[in-house]
Amino acid sequence: MTLTATSPADLIPAPRAVDGPYRTPFVLGTGAALAAAPGTEGVARWLRTTLGGALGRELPSGVAGAAHTITLRTDPSLEPEAYRLSVASGVEIVGGAAAGVFWGAQTLRQLLGPDAYRRACVDPEAWRGIPHQVIEDAPRFPWRGMMLDVSRHFLSKDDVLRYLDLLAAHKLNVFHIHLTDDQGWRIEIKRYPKLTDIGAWRARTKYGHRASELWDERPHGGYYSQDDIREIVAYAAERHISVVPEIDIPGHSQAAIAAYPELGNTDVIDTTTLSVWDNWGINPNVLAPTDNTLRFYEGVFEELLGLFPAAVSPFIHVGGDECLKDQWKASPAAQARMKELGLADEDELQSWFIRHFDTWLADRGRRLIGWDEILEGGSRAGGETTELGLAPGAAVSSWRGYAGGIAAAEAGHDVVMCPEQQVYLDHRQHGGAQEPMPIGYVRTLEDVYRFEPVPPALSPDAAAHILGTQANVWTEVMQDRSRVDYQVFPRLAALAEVAWSALPAPAERDFADFERRMTAHYKRLDALGVDYRPPGGPLPWQKRPGVIGRPIEGAPPNV
Numbered sequence: 001m002t003l004t005a006t007s008p009a010d011l012i013p014a015p016r017a018v019d020g021p022y023r024t025p026f027v028l029g030t031g032a033a034l035a036a037a038p039g040t041e042g043v044a045r046w047l048r049t050t051l052g053g054a055l056g057r058e059l060p061s062g063v064a065g066a067a068h069t070i071t072l073r074t075d076p077s078l079e080p081e082a083y084r085l086s087v088a089s090g091v092e093i094v095g096g097a098a099a100g101v102f103w104g105a106q107t108l109r110q111l112l113g114p115d116a117y118r119r120a121c122v123d124p125e126a127w128r129g130i131p132h133q134v135i136e137d138a139p140r141f142p143w144r145g146m147m148l149d150v151s152r153h154f155l156s157k158d159d160v161l162r163y164l165d166l167l168a169a170h171k172l173n174v175f176h177i178h179l180t181d182d183q184g185w186r187i188e189i190k191r192y193p194k195l196t197d198i199g200a201w202r203a204r205t206k207y208g209h210r211a212s213e214l215w216d217e218r219p220h221g222g223y224y225s226q227d228d229i230r231e232i233v234a235y236a237a238e239r240h241i242s243v244v245p246e247i248d249i250p251g252h253s254q255a256a257i258a259a260y261p262e263l264g265n266t267d268v269i270d271t272t273t274l275s276v277w278d279n280w281g282i283n284p285n286v287l288a289p290t291d292n293t294l295r296f297y298e299g300v301f302e303e304l305l306g307l308f309p310a311a312v313s314p315f316i317h318v319g320g321d322e323c324l325k326d327q328w329k330a331s332p333a334a335q336a337r338m339k340e341l342g343l344a345d346e347d348e349l350q351s352w353f354i355r356h357f358d359t360w361l362a363d364r365g366r367r368l369i370g371w372d373e374i375l376e377g378g379s380r381a382g383g384e385t386t387e388l389g390l391a392p393g394a395a396v397s398s399w400r401g402y403a404g405g406i407a408a409a410e411a412g413h414d415v416v417m418c419p420e421q422q423v424y425l426d427h428r429q430h431g432g433a434q435e436p437m438p439i440g441y442v443r444t445l446e447d448v449y450r451f452e453p454v455p456p457a458l459s460p461d462a463a464a465h466i467l468g469t470q471a472n473v474w475t476e477v478m479q480d481r482s483r484v485d486y487q488v489f490p491r492l493a494a495l496a497e498v499a500w501s502a503l504p505a506p507a508e509r510d511f512a513d514f515e516r517r518m519t520a521h522y523k524r525l526d527a528l529g530v531d532y533r534p535p536g537g538p539l540p541w542q543k544r545p546g547v548i549g550r551p552i553e554g555a556p557p558n559v
Helices: 041-055 098-111 157-169 226-238 254-259 291-307 326-330 332-341 346-362 403-410 445-449 481-488 491-500 511-528
Strands: 017-019 025-028 033-036 069-074 083-087 091-095 127-131 133-137 143-149 174-178 242-249 315-319 367-371 395-398 415-417 466-473
Touching (some): 041 098, 041 226, 069 098, 091 098, 143 491, 157 174, 157 226, 157 511, 174 466, 226 242, 242 291, 242 346, 291 346, 315 346, 326 332, 332 346, 403 415, 481 491
Parallel strands (some): 033 069, 069 091, 143 174, 143 466, 242 315, 367 395, 395 415, 415 466
Antiparallel strands (some): 017 133, 025 127, 083 133
């Protein structure tokens, strides 16, 4: 018999308080049982399936509080996502709600060692021991997430489910999925079948940065059926993860226009000649601001709301970024719409477009969130607005820097801080020549660990509007799951600690200790089969020699 244990000093993200550990261990032997109080049945199901399967333990129903038993219960005096994990002759996980119990179960999994992350038991004779201790923990932010772009390069349903498990393992609770863009439409909409019959497929793909002369001549595409989406949403809900679906409007829409040419500015270009875009960058082909376009997308969002219930998806992301206005300026129809509405310029026209769907979603019990360009456009876009031109309930993903988020928070809007210069994980991790398809600024593991979502200049009232943070993963140069893994990990582990733990100011954070804890965490990632970037640099098969990227030298601006 072997006895293995993991120290609470190796946990990621770091918990708020640990009393112990003490010498005497709780041993998860073959006789270990599980007692689940009402409201924790889903966590018990996850423990038996995931932890029990990995460690070869059936975890039959037992008596709450008994020795050799894992007891799950809730205590409403705790915050919903807070938990207390107590280890003595048995283990007790108490959460403010089922979510807190689930996060406590994730901590238990870490304490049981890297074999707890495997899909099947590799050593049935091993007895995992956990020293007596009490861990009390709660998250800093309610929004701890990752955005995954499945439009530029499609990832299968199973890959998405795998990423939900990876988010849960890091106590991340928001999955923002970028479903539509110029390069592909990835969700089945039954009333508009051509969105996937045509819009989900492109003939070829630029290989590397758009300046590259290389092409992948294979057709690329794919989409999620409505049942696939239901499965993804249910899988996320079981893991206490909210899903934020993004339908990008009015820019980044060439795939939709290729499928339904009437959605484009037909008085400016012949939209019937457009195909799903095979290149990268900002595309000039944007939606026409017509009643037909509004009705079309109302139909899209109506089906979307049916697939993403409010309990799992209170926020609906509408994009709103990088909408070039050249076609609107040249379009007699767009100019007539502006005159009809009394709008001064095309920025106000975009604000009117976004506000239409803000109202439409609010009437159906949802909240709109968009990239920080939705702040632009002023208050003449119709209806009640703040001075930024937003409806009071709209939230902002601040991606171009801190500035948009600061302005939105000071005006009373909720904000998710995800500045490109800090937490875009498509940006390269090292300045060396061996980094595959190097994009953007160098953002090392330490850089991400020292990211601070709340700018110090914010007033206390405005700071309360920072919901949290997320890492954004744009996949132009990530052709498959392995490339996504390389860009995301290990940096997502640092982002998880930033979002969860009560860390000091960036300069005062103990990165050496985090790096030490990552030594244990790499073993967990190995057991999970994650193709992360090793600390010493890319492995030979992770390199992409000769493929042009877009590296930006120097430190990123603090904007």
